[in-house]
Amino acid sequence: MTVVPTTGTATPVAAPVKRRRLRFVANPKATVGLVILGFFALVAVIGPWIAPYDPSGRSNDLLQGPSAAHWFGTTHLGQDIFSQVLVGTRSVMVVGFVAGIVATILSILVGVTSGYLAGAGSEVLSALSNVFLVLPALPLMIIITSTLPETGTLTIALVIGLTSWAWGARVLRAQTLSLRGRDYVEAARATGEKSSRIILFEILPNLTAVIASGFVGTVIFAVTLEITLAFIGIGAGGDWNWGTVLYWAQSQQALAQGAWWWFVPAGLAIALLGTALSLVNFGIDEFVSPRLRGGGKTNVKTADGHTVRMRVGFTPVLATKARSEGRETP
Template sequence: MALQATETAVVAGEAAEAPRRDRLRFLRNRKTLIGLIILGVFVVLAVAGSWLAPYDPSARSDDLLQPPSLDHPFGTTQTGQDIFSQILVGTRGVLVVGFTAAVVATVLGVLIGVTAGYLGGVGDEVLSSVSNVFLVIPGLPLIIIVTSLLPETNDLTIAMVIGLTSWAWGARVLRAQTLSLRSRDYVQAARATGESTWRIIVFELLPNLTPVIASGFIGTVIFAVLAEITLAFIGVADISHWNWGTVLFWAQSNQALAQDAWWWFVPAGLCIALLGTALSLINFGIDEFINPRLRSEGRPDRSVRMRVGFTPVVRAPRDETTTRKDTST
């Protein structure tokens, strides 16, 4: 009896650890880990950038258009402004706009997409029509038009405009997933037991939609960051507020490339590329977590499939009677 109790406890402990190991598998993914590390560095710079900046990003000096040095790691502009300080201070605006816009777009996408997919009927047709209208309208030109008409274009305003105009794609994907999930057995069982609609959506549908929501959130962050940098680069946003797009705007306005001042625009471009790479790696990790066929850890599975697919040639046993007859003949 004691041995059976011990074995039962061990089995129960392993069963409890299985979901935990399944959750930690997402963090053990190399792509996800590298992406989170790079993103974490940018988050630290966004929080402490203004304190780490060695100079005032708007302050002028006598070091005009100097290449990178110990005093100015990223060089200076033609007015003597320190580019390293501009990059550090501008990181906060980029991340604030990206994540705020992604939160707004994700909330709207979940509310409209899941509601339309689960309820169906007239409500589904109306919400789907609204989503289709936003899908047809080009996103970036709409953001430029709306932002240019606003009297004030700070980070929060730009984030709200991007979030309110970029939710349709996520809503469309969530609607399709909800249409697939609402006919599952566990949803039908919840309906049969008399559970309310909001409880079915929150406790039955949303947990199964979490990976799709997370993937859409990361994709919206990438789009929002690029849109905010584009608005600053073309001069629609407030160019007196520092971000990476503002650095590129002043570099392009003062013809940095023609003056061979590569240090004026290369650091901002590298930061944009690194942040996009980090978010893309996290998105790839989410995709691999959702779809087992995409997991890079599936090499043993491929070897198993090769072994299963291999059919060894087995020789049929000889019939001793026939052999004896042949010998006698």
């Protein structure tokens, strides 16, 4: 018997995963968002070191506009606003990402567990999510931070993370309920796999995009909530952040005095960080749903063999009818 050697090279198993990652990085929205986010992360690390002045230090340059000595101007006490924005970036980024990590871990533990398991345990976890879901976030945060003896940046991050996981848990529970009856999950259960292994290796990999999107949304919520608390005067005592800058600008009526430089830099920083996180979130959505990459349009093959580019929700029957009548398909 003559054995005919086979030609061709085997495709690595990891190649599809690598192509998916490259497709996400190549997304223009995700790329721009990651670049801006990386810039803020760099400023958060080196900001306190490169700040030209002590953010709390006073000087004789009272309420001066932007100049070579003070790039973003000064406050009514002569404090350098540029230094305050640089130093305050670390607090914003730490609170956002620590709260996002804590809330994401809790949402995975509660949401996936309650979605996969059945019985009283699942109902208890679902009821716990519902309780935290209906609690008003801002009043609850005001009460908690006001009653704590010492409120620091890490404390605020942990409190936000421990109280903002319910929405992500509900989403993950719904997704897990739709996945636990799939054939590959039933096959793993039939072979005697443990529930923990099925959750880790069969269900969680299919929830990666949902988890990432929920994490980004939680970071946006945490950053907004921390800045809101600082703006109303409830925040980490002694720690500068962008909300603290806006709080002092509002309390000293900077707008009425024409001191636009006091609140514009911090406001622009908040807007840029929110835009970056939103762009990353949009990139994740387009990565998960290919139909969103073409502006809500997708290629569909009609009954006569033609490929028609249609809007999402436009049926092939209508496309075939439009082509038969000589009209252009939307």
